[in-house]
Amino acid sequence: MQAEELRIAAHPRSGWEAVDLGFAMARAWWRPIWGAWFLIVIPIAAALIVGLRGHPWWTLFILWWLRPVAGRIVLHVLGRALFSDPPSPVATLRALPEIFRNGVLASLTVARFSPTRCYALPILQLEGLQGDARRERTRILTRAELGPAASLHSICAHLNGALILALLVFTLWLAPEALAEQVFLLFQNWFDGDTTAGGLLVAFLYLIGTSVVEPFLIAGGFGLYVNRRMWLEGWDVEIALRRLTRRYEQRAPSRFVENARRDVGATLLLLTLFTSTPARAEPVCVPDDPSSAGACSGEVLAGEEFGRWEDVDRWMLREFEWDMDWDWPEWKFGDRFGAIVAGIAEVLLWVALAVGLILLVARVIRDPPWEDASGDPVSPITLFGLDLDPKALPADVIGAAREAFASGDATRAISLLYRGALVLLIERRELEIPASATEGDCARIVRTTSDMLLVDDFGALNDAWILSRYARAPIGAETFKDLCQRWAPRLLEPAS
DSSP: OOGGGOSSOOOOOOHHHHHHHHHHHHHHTHHHHHHHIIIIIHHHHHHHHHHTTTOHHHHHHHHHHTHHHHHHHHHHHHHHHTTSOOOOHHHHHHTHHHHTSSSHHHHHTTGGGOTTHHHHHHIIIIIOOOHHHHHHHHHHHTTSOHHHHHHHHHHHHHHHHHHHHHHHHHHHHHSOGGGHHHHHHHHHHGGGTOOHHHHHHHHHHHHHHHHHHHHHHHHHHHHHHHHHHHHHHOHHHHHHHHHHHHHHHHOOHHHHHHHHHHHHHHHHHHHHHHHHSOOOOOOOOOTTOGGGHHHHHHHHHTSTTSSOOOOOOOOOOOOOOOOOOOOOOSSOHHHHHHHHHHHHHHHHHHHHHHHHHHHHHHHHHHSOTTSOOOSOOOOOSEETTEEOOGGGSOSOHHHHHHHHHHTTOHHHHHHHHHHHHHHIIIIISOOOOOTTOOHHHHHHHHTTSSOHHHHHHHHHHHHHHHHHHTSOOOOOHHHHHHHHHHHHHHHTSOOO
């Protein structure tokens, strides 16, 4: 993954701006998204509906339960389109083994009941982490923007329900008057499985509503995920530094001199015109002076009493007469419709209760309250891509860094010094550096100590590391020698 290949504007956004970014990506790449959806999801769902005809409740439950699996199709297209051209529906079909390789079981069990499942789905599917590493990664990325993620689920759930009910009512309205009673009986009896046609009709209406809303839900969660990584990994800073480096390398000296001469000439010409052209005085209103009547009238017209435009919208009751003679049977539509809504609400309440119990049990199993939560904080093993395992460092960090610098690999030499300094700060100086910290966060944490000499030395090493890694600007020999002299006494001191 190269940050420079991003197909979107790389800058940190707020939570709701990130959700809107996801919706914009869904609209921009709607052809490959819904093309893959209709090629893969719709045929499988239609076969499931037909195969379970006569069991309407099981059909709806299974369709609802498998929504995270269907959302993986959308996420695959978005993940590829973010850095390159979006895959075609046929290419997405061929990539099904890769799509369902990671985290499918977690998506259908514990993560299925999470109110932020669309936010964490890219971690399960795209990053391919397992076990503790995946849980730690999920904790870091979902530490912020939980409110927009949960609200996104709630909004999409309400939109999905409203769309399904609208389709039900719209179907009733489209039914011919002679068949209105028979069509309504389909919906009336589908709860008990008495009519196969009613169960099929409701299931297909649910599938249509899900096909409209689910891609936007996944896209909104993906926008939150991408935005969170921009905040933590500084994609916008990396892209800007790379572009500046490329422009600096490609700019020829002769072209620079030519542009400088042209800019100086244009500046001198503008200064000459500006100094030689007399400034035009603005007219001033003088009372009882006829020559300033124009200025006085302009001041009067600029007042609040003149030139006000006001748009007023009012809702007026439209007078019309009902010219419809509905010959309904003995049962009333409102009573039956209310019973259907009440039944759906009761099912949703029982599902919410079951979800709450499952989440409570999962939380107790993961963090038992009877265990002592106190203890030393766990040191991060990796920090912005650097391996901070003390065993991975050479015994003589200064000597290894000098050898790497002598061989021409200045970036590796600075990396060894920087890793050694971070391990020293965490292991020996007992500074708490979270796994989500950046180089700037590390510098701020070091500045909280009372050792001002350590603050100055780490600041110099931190600046050299940022220039070497992100700006691709190797440091000079004198700077490297000075850094080695500063850190040699600390990195060679025995561990306490």
